[in-house]
Amino acid sequence: MNNDTELLKKRFAELARRADGRGCLLYSGFLSLNEQSALASIARTLPAPYSLYGGADGCERRMARFGYAEGDDTEGYPIDIIEIAPKSEKFASDLTHRDFLGALMHTGVEREKIGDIIVRGKHAYAFVEAPLAPYFADTLETVGRTSVVCRAGAVVPEGELFRAEESIVRVSSLRLDALIAQAFRLSRGDAAELFTAERVFVNGALAKGPSAAPKEGDIISARGFGRFIFSAVSGQSKKGKLVVEIKRYV
Numbered sequence: 001m002n003n004d005t006e007l008l009k010k011r012f013a014e015l016a017r018r019a020d021g022r023g024c025l026l027y028s029g030f031l032s033l034n035e036q037s038a039l040a041s042i043a044r045t046l047p048a049p050y051s052l053y054g055g056a057d058g059c060e061r062r063m064a065r066f067g068y069a070e071g072d073d074t075e076g077y078p079i080d081i082i083e084i085a086p087k088s089e090k091f092a093s094d095l096t097h098r099d100f101l102g103a104l105m106h107t108g109v110e111r112e113k114i115g116d117i118i119v120r121g122k123h124a125y126a127f128v129e130a131p132l133a134p135y136f137a138d139t140l141e142t143v144g145r146t147s148v149v150c151r152a153g154a155v156v157p158e159g160e161l162f163r164a165e166e167s168i169v170r171v172s173s174l175r176l177d178a179l180i181a182q183a184f185r186l187s188r189g190d191a192a193e194l195f196t197a198e199r200v201f202v203n204g205a206l207a208k209g210p211s212a213a214p215k216e217g218d219i220i221s222a223r224g225f226g227r228f229i230f231s232a233v234s235g236q237s238k239k240g241k242l243v244v245e246i247k248r249y250v
Helices: 003-022 033-041 097-105 130-139 176-183 188-196
Strands: 026-031 050-053 062-066 079-086 114-120 123-129 146-151 164-171 200-202 219-222 226-236 242-249
Touching: 003 026, 003 033, 003 062, 026 033, 026 123, 033 062, 079 130, 097 114, 097 123, 123 130, 130 146, 164 176, 164 226, 176 188, 176 200, 176 219, 176 242
Parallel strands: none
Antiparallel strands: 026 062, 050 062, 079 123, 079 146, 114 123, 164 242, 200 219, 219 226, 226 242
């Protein structure tokens, strides 16, 4: 375990201790899957409970809230959505997730202040810490070479939040490495390396190993490649392979 992870665990423990001692709710920044996994590993030792939320169901980067909350678990998180749109669609470049993230961080804001970024065409919707939303709206003027306008308090259009395309893959056995290799068109060797590098997660927790068998409904993420839902085994091919239904996020 590296020093950064140990420091992170101490930070989580301190937030939980303060929340418990003061009888209040305290929040972390947006956590990566690795950071969420580190938090889960010490959950039983914390003096206060915690919950995770990223601004919408399906978000990967999520804040941790420490303390005893009443009512809806998703209420009260200091999260806002900003919409980033080109001033002129006609002259806008094709922009990627990396372009939008780079532009947001170029304003001087740390990564933990920014959650998921959803790119739809030449627009993007970014989940950010609520106090910073007006700052982004006033500061962000370009993404790459494209002039943009940024608006706080945005609402993602219905059906545009997280989209998943259904597809069929065929695997010799129901193992995580086999599914990942087929879902992302990798060799089994390359898929295995993702586990060695601790880049594979199941439902937000670090995967136990390449041979683990997923359960229906599991969300499987490979950092740097994407994520998909394991839906079901629907049959067997003539060559004896398992026919698996998945839904890949796009």
